[in-house]
Amino acid sequence: MTLAVHELTQRIGRATILQDISIEVRPGEMLGLLGPNGAGKSTLLGALAGDFKPTAGRASLDGQDLARLDALARARRRAVMRQHGAPAFDFTVREIVELGRSPWVGRSTTADDRRAVSRALALADVERFADRATGTLSGGERQRAQFARALAQLDAPPSQVAAQRYLLLDEPTSSLDLSHQHALLTSVRRLAADGLGVCVVLHDLNLAARYCDRVLVLRQGRAHAMGTPLEVLTPATLEPVYDVRFAALQAGDATMLAVIG
Amino acid sequence: MSGSILLPRRRALIAAAGVPLLLTTRGAAAGVRVRDARGQEIEIKDASRIVAVGGSVTEVIYALGGEKNLVATDSTSLFPAAARETPKIGYMRTLSAEGVLSLRPSVVITTTAAGPEAALRQIADAGVAVLVLSDDYSFDAVIAKIEGIGRALRLDKAAADLTAKVRADTADVTARVAQSKTRPRALSFLTFGQGGAPQAAGRMTAADGIIRLAGGVNVFDAWSGYKPMTPEATVAAAPEVIMVGTQTIEAIGGVDKILADPALALTPAATHKRVASADALLLLGFGPRTPQAVRIVARVFHPDIEFPDPR
Amino acid sequence: MSDLSIPAAAAVPRRVKRRLALVVFGVALGLAFLCGVGFGAVRIMPGDMLSIVLRSDVDPRLEAVFLAIRLPRAVLALVVGAGLGIAGASMQGLFRNPLADPGLIGVSAGAALAAVTVIVLGGSVLHLITPAQRPWLLPAASFIGGLIATALVYRMGTRGGTTSVATMLLAGIAVNALAAAGIGFLTYIADENQLRLLMFWTMGSLGAASWGVILPALPLVVIPALLLLRHHRALDAMALGEREASHLGIEVEGIKTRIVVLVALCVGGAVSVSGIIGFVGLVVPHLVRLIGGPRHTLVLPGAAMLGGALMLSADLVARLIMAPAEMPVGIVMAALGAPVFLSIMARRHAATAL
Numbered sequence: 001m002t003l004a005v006h007e008l009t010q011r012i013g014r015a016t017i018l019q020d021i022s023i024e025v026r027p028g029e030m031l032g033l034l035g036p037n038g039a040g041k042s043t044l045l046g047a048l049a050g051d052f053k054p055t056a057g058r059a060s061l062d063g064q065d066l067a068r069l070d071a072l073a074r075a076r077r078r079a080v081m082r083q084h085g086a087p088a089f090d091f092t093v094r095e096i097v098e099l100g101r102s103p104w105v106g107r108s109t110t111a112d113d114r115r116a117v118s119r120a121l122a123l124a125d126v127e128r129f130a131d132r133a134t135g136t137l138s139g140g141e142r143q144r145a146q147f148a149r150a151l152a153q154l155d156a157p158p159s160q161v162a163a164q165r166y167l168l169l170d171e172p173t174s175s176l177d178l179s180h181q182h183a184l185l186t187s188v189r190r191l192a193a194d195g196l197g198v199c200v201v202l203h204d205l206n207l208a209a210r211y212c213d214r215v216l217v218l219r220q221g222r223a224h225a226m227g228t229p230l231e232v233l234t235p236a237t238l239e240p241v242y243d244v245r246f247a248a249l250q251a252g253d254a255t256m257l258a259v260i261g
Numbered sequence: 262m263s264g265s266i267l268l269p270r271r272r273a274l275i276a277a278a279g280v281p282l283l284l285t286t287r288g289a290a291a292g293v294r295v296r297d298a299r300g301q302e303i304e305i306k307d308a309s310r311i312v313a314v315g316g317s318v319t320e321v322i323y324a325l326g327g328e329k330n331l332v333a334t335d336s337t338s339l340f341p342a343a344a345r346e347t348p349k350i351g352y353m354r355t356l357s358a359e360g361v362l363s364l365r366p367s368v369v370i371t372t373t374a375a376g377p378e379a380a381l382r383q384i385a386d387a388g389v390a391v392l393v394l395s396d397d398y399s400f401d402a403v404i405a406k407i408e409g410i411g412r413a414l415r416l417d418k419a420a421a422d423l424t425a426k427v428r429a430d431t432a433d434v435t436a437r438v439a440q441s442k443t444r445p446r447a448l449s450f451l452t453f454g455q456g457g458a459p460q461a462a463g464r465m466t467a468a469d470g471i472i473r474l475a476g477g478v479n480v481f482d483a484w485s486g487y488k489p490m491t492p493e494a495t496v497a498a499a500p501e502v503i504m505v506g507t508q509t510i511e512a513i514g515g516v517d518k519i520l521a522d523p524a525l526a527l528t529p530a531a532t533h534k535r536v537a538s539a540d541a542l543l544l545l546g547f548g549p550r551t552p553q554a555v556r557i558v559a560r561v562f563h564p565d566i567e568f569p570d571p572r
Numbered sequence: 573m574s575d576l577s578i579p580a581a582a583a584v585p586r587r588v589k590r591r592l593a594l595v596v597f598g599v600a601l602g603l604a605f606l607c608g609v610g611f612g613a614v615r616i617m618p619g620d621m622l623s624i625v626l627r628s629d630v631d632p633r634l635e636a637v638f639l640a641i642r643l644p645r646a647v648l649a650l651v652v653g654a655g656l657g658i659a660g661a662s663m664q665g666l667f668r669n670p671l672a673d674p675g676l677i678g679v680s681a682g683a684a685l686a687a688v689t690v691i692v693l694g695g696s697v698l699h700l701i702t703p704a705q706r707p708w709l710l711p712a713a714s715f716i717g718g719l720i721a722t723a724l725v726y727r728m729g730t731r732g733g734t735t736s737v738a739t740m741l742l743a744g745i746a747v748n749a750l751a752a753a754g755i756g757f758l759t760y761i762a763d764e765n766q767l768r769l770l771m772f773w774t775m776g777s778l779g780a781a782s783w784g785v786i787l788p789a790l791p792l793v794v795i796p797a798l799l800l801l802r803h804h805r806a807l808d809a810m811a812l813g814e815r816e817a818s819h820l821g822i823e824v825e826g827i828k829t830r831i832v833v834l835v836a837l838c839v840g841g842a843v844s845v846s847g848i849i850g851f852v853g854l855v856v857p858h859l860v861r862l863i864g865g866p867r868h869t870l871v872l873p874g875a876a877m878l879g880g881a882l883m884l885s886a887d888l889v890a891r892l893i894m895a896p897a898e899m900p901v902g903i904v905m906a907a908l909g910a911p912v913f914l915s916i917m918a919r920r921h922a923a924t925a926l
Contacts, residue, residue: 049819075821087811088668089866092586099812102805103821131585153820333896351897354768357779359641360896362633363613374765377772379707379780386782387636451764460764486763 032212075103100152124148314371317548398470506541593864657879660853665807681751682721718840776902792841804868851909
């Protein structure tokens with residue numbers, strides 16, 4: 001029961017974006033995708049989301065080919081949070097989060113929807129400005145609103161709870177201040193602990209080290225290293241990928257990586 | 262449901278469905294029947310409130326003395342001067358059905374140039390007699406207009422008098438034109454020099470009609486309607502006479518200005534300064550003054566022949 | 573983009589605003605319709621109107637004007653305004669741009685070119701059809717012309733099953749330019765009579781409204797409009813972006829095609845009987861969003877209702893301002909629409925200048 005890709009290769013024109021990637025997102029686990037820009041992280045997340053049919057290989061959900069499911073079926077099993085600019089029109093935060101309920105039309109009551117939206121607003125800490133138009137918010141607040149939307153989407157109505165769900169996040173903390181970064185990732189960790197399968201693209205190695213159960217490091221479209229943060233996030237493994245020098249520092253029970261050259 | 266109450270309402274409902282009105286004379290005074298441009302017989306029961314559309318139609322109405330029943334005219338009805346004072350319903354090609362109906366006309370008299378067709382249909386469907394007369398560019402069409410309008414307004418005596426006069430006048434002009442051994446090459450412009458190419462008159466225009474009646478040849482008859490003409494083509498056509506309305510001449514600033522235009526300067530017409538002009542409505546309206554218009558033009562076409570005004 | 577959040581006054585819940593807005597638009601539409609049938613060059617008293625409706629005795633002339641001229645015209649104004657309004661809203665949702673308008677996909681340009689072609693060159697074809705069919709030639713041609721132009725734009729923007737909205741935009745610009753060139757040429761060779769007809773058509777007019785003309789055209793506008801209403805959720809989702817909409821379960825490619833087709837039918841149908849009337853599709857959705865927010869559960873029906881109300885009002889002005897003559901309604905709409913549009917733009921500019 002996983003969301004996975006098998007021997008996935010994705011080419012666009014002459015460029016090979018991903019080469020022969022096989023990974024799986026397991027329930028209850030946070031998988032981090034790391035690597036420099038252009039390494040293929042977002043594309044890999046897109047493959048897991050079912051956004052495209054890969055050049056070679058396949059994506060699967062619970063063993064079934066992801067391409068076989070239509071958009072609505074996928075939407076009921078997984079939610080995606082990406083970075084993007086302001087919506088074209090001035091929706092309020094609440095309206096954006098309500099959009100997260102669209103896959104559940106016909107399978108959820110209005111009361112269920114309202115509750116799901118309230119829960120999502122609370123969890124993403126955006127209740128304060130739920131009825132403000134997104135155009136009046138800061139980048140970080142907008143990002144948290146999108147997080148709330150994804151949460152609302154995952155909040156299955158009672159009749160549908162049984163199926164395993166997944167949350168895919170692409171750089172969810174990029175515009176957030178420090179406290180909100182940790183608040184968001186902590187919420188996600190808690191959801192994972194409740195059974196959600198999570199895959200998150202992160203730029204910040206230390207956040208990955210702190211919150212992810214496993215990480216995959218991509219380099220030029222190939223899997224460079226895979227394993228627990230302890231195993232993978234070492235200067236030896238990472239220096240060839242990022243082309244900088246790292247030093248590992250101990251701070252309490254956490255290992256931090258600092259760039260030193 | 263008693264018959265006499267039902268009938269008017271039924272009629273209006275049929276009209277509302279867009280079916281052409283069935284004209285019955287039950288319980289009403291007998292009307293006159295006039296043949297229209299499409300050969301249909303239009304019954305006109307009541308000519309007490311007339312809306313006239315088209316300069317020539319209005320001219321005829323005044324000439325027959327029927328103007329006391331005239332309630333409104335269109336924007337092209339400019340002769341006689343009194344016609345300008347009547348209420349205006351707009352341009353004859355862009356009529357508004359409800360607008361015309363708001364004047365409570367009993368008959369609308371017009372020519373085939375009027376439009377849009379949908380508006381005329383709606384007016385007819387509302388129970389108003391709509392008489393559409395032919396706008397052919399010939400003396401016969403003029404006579405037909407006078408006769409048709411005379412009949413519609415029950416002014417047959419006046420119409421007979423007027424047609425007799427027009428026929429006599431026509432005969433006179435035609436005979437004199439026939440005397441000429443020459444058929445000068447003529448070119449007529451509708452608009453000139455007001456931005457955009459000059460619009461020359463081809464076949465099937467009023468100007469073409471006048472040119473032929475005056476014994477000339479239209480150099481631009483390869484086209485129909487008013488079309489823009491290139492200066493080169495004008496020079497190549499080598500017209501001997503230019504025919505143009507006085508309003509157009511005034512708009513440009515005089516005959517000399519026109520003839521100085523590169524399009525015309527190299528033509529025989531400019532060299533010999535042969536320009537035939539008259540008021541636009543007189544010249545091109547094909548109303549009862551048409552013989553006069555032909556006379557004016559013929560004088561320029563055939564300077565060797567006399568065209569005295571009738572007494 | 574600053575990192576400071578802008579504090580705002582306590583907001584009325586959008587849901588409430590939406591319901592209120594729908595009621596307001598409905599009332600506006602009702603009032604506009606009553607004015608549209610109640611006023612005109614011919615004075616018909618409310619008492620007489622009641623008699624006509626109740627089928628009791630009344631002057632047949634008034635009855636004819638009311639039932640055969642005013643009523644179909646009001647219905648046409650309502651339907652055309654509603655169709656253009658909802659089509660405009662759908663276009664803005666599809667292109668994710670509040671400045672989009674149905675003309676972007678080329679339908680109006682194609683319809684105009686076809687109509688002008690018929691007006692200027694149609695004389696040679698007229699003898700091929702019966703007089704009874706004559707009034708149909710122009711509307712039929714313009715409808716088909718609109719569809720062909722849209723098909724062209726759509727084909728140019730679609731490759732391998734994927735429709736690029738941005739490419740369609742460019743294709744639409746090209747098609748509009750081509751059509752303008754064609755119309756320009758035809759205008760040049762047109763004679764006096766044709767010129768008048770052509771100007772009349774390109775400025776828009778509801779004057780040809782009679783039951784015979786509008787009854788076939790109504791379903792062409794109404795049915796696609798009703799179908800467009802059902803896409804409110806998809807359009808909301810698409811406002812977040814096509815990828816996001818897909819993640820929310822929307823079949824984006826299918827929706828794009830469907831919306832383009834429905835807008836082409838709806839606008840093509842409207843334009844074929846009323847000529848080109850601009851601004852409705854552009855301005856009305858803006859006004860609706862200003863009042864009740866951008867959720868399409870409001871914007872789509874709201875744009876339809878407000879569009880109908882606006883068209884009815886513009887036509888009223890067109891009929892009364894120069895009575896007994898009438899002004900092309902497209903001119904009135906532009907005269908009303910342009911200042912409204914400018915003030916909307918000025919507001920947006922002020923709001924985002926913080």
